[in-house]
Structures are given as C-alpha cells and as structure tokens.
Amino acid sequence: MPTPERETDEVHWMLESIDRIVALADKVGLVIVEVAGQSGVPMIACARRLLPDGADQVALDDWCAPSLAERIQSDGRLTVVVWDEATGSGYHLWGACVECRRVPTADSGRLLRIRIEQVVPFGGERGAMAEDGLTWSVSA
Numbered sequence: 781m782p783t784p785e786r787e788t789d790e791v792h793w794m795l796e797s798i799d800r801i802v803a804l805a806d807k808v809g810l811v812i813v814e815v816a817g818q819s820g821v822p823m824i825a826c827a828r829r830l831l832p833d834g835a836d837q838v839a840l841d842d843w844c845a846p847s848l849a850e851r852i853q854s855d856g857r858l859t860v861v862v863w864d865e866a867t868g869s870g871y872h873l874w875g876a877c878v879e880c881r882r883v884p885t886a887d888s889g890r891l892l893r894i895r896i897e898q899v900v901p902f903g904g905e906r907g908a909m910a911e912d913g914l915t916w917s918v919s920a
Contacts, residue, residue: 802831802838804871806829809828811830812863814859823851827844830860839893840891843892846882849892856878858874877893
C-alpha cells in the first residue's frame with residue numbers, strides 16, 4: 781500500500797516529468813498525436829504545443845488534423861510523442877482525453893485535455909528519468 785510520503789514523491793516526480801516533456805515540446809516545436817482509427821488503423825496528427833495542465837494532465841491547443849477530435853470521441857484513448865531528432869531522445873505518453881473542445885469559443889481556442897496514464901522516456905533521457913525503470917504510471 782502506498783504511503784502518503786510515496787504518493788507525494790510520485791506527484792512531485794510527475795510534475796517534474798511533465799515540465800521536462802513540455803520544455804522538450806517547446807524546444808522541438810512539434811508534438812505527434814496518435815488515435816485509433818476505424819478497423820484499428822491509427823490516425824496520426826501533429827500539434828505545435830503541449831501545455832501543462834495539472835499534476836497528471838497536459839493539453840494541446842493547436843493541431844493540424846480536424847478529424848482528430850472526431851476520432852477521439854470514439855474511445856478517448858490516444859498517445860502523444862515528443863521527440864528530439866538531434867539527440868534521439870523523447871517521451872511517449874499514453875492517456876485518455878478528458879475534454880475535447882473542437883470549435884474555438886470567443887474566450888479560447890480549440891483544446892484537447894489529456895490525462896496521462898503512462899510515460900515512457902526513450903533515447904538519451906531514459907536513464908535520468910526513472911530510478912526504478914523506464915516508465916511511470918498513474919492509476920485511474
């Protein structure tokens with residue numbers, strides 16, 4: 781059973797990880813989003829920015845494929861990849877859509893809010909990310 785101290789450490793670690801992931805996305809200027817398509821064929825879309833959105837969430841507000849929002853409505857599952865081509869390192873995030881605003885409003889634009897369930901660092905960063913392995917997970 782997790783102790784309160786361990787849960788606090790995990791939340792702190794997740795926040796640091798999200799900050800690193802968002803910083804890398806800002807640096808490379810491209811985020812890749814994949815959702816399951818019909819008959820299991822994946823649909824890939826690109827986004828420009830990844831925004832922090834709490835301890836276990838990120839958000840996208842500018843993506844290139846209008847049909848991304850429609851595909852997400854089917855089951856809500858998606859993956860996000862942030863990759864630095866220069867170093868070969870990056871992050872693969874698995875999660876679920878918790879909000880999808882397809883049409884911009886007067887107050888704000890489109891928004892895709894994602895609850896992160898698992899992060900897998902890859903390439904040069906992975907050894908520095910997790911002391912006990914390559915991934916961290918959040919229970920739903």
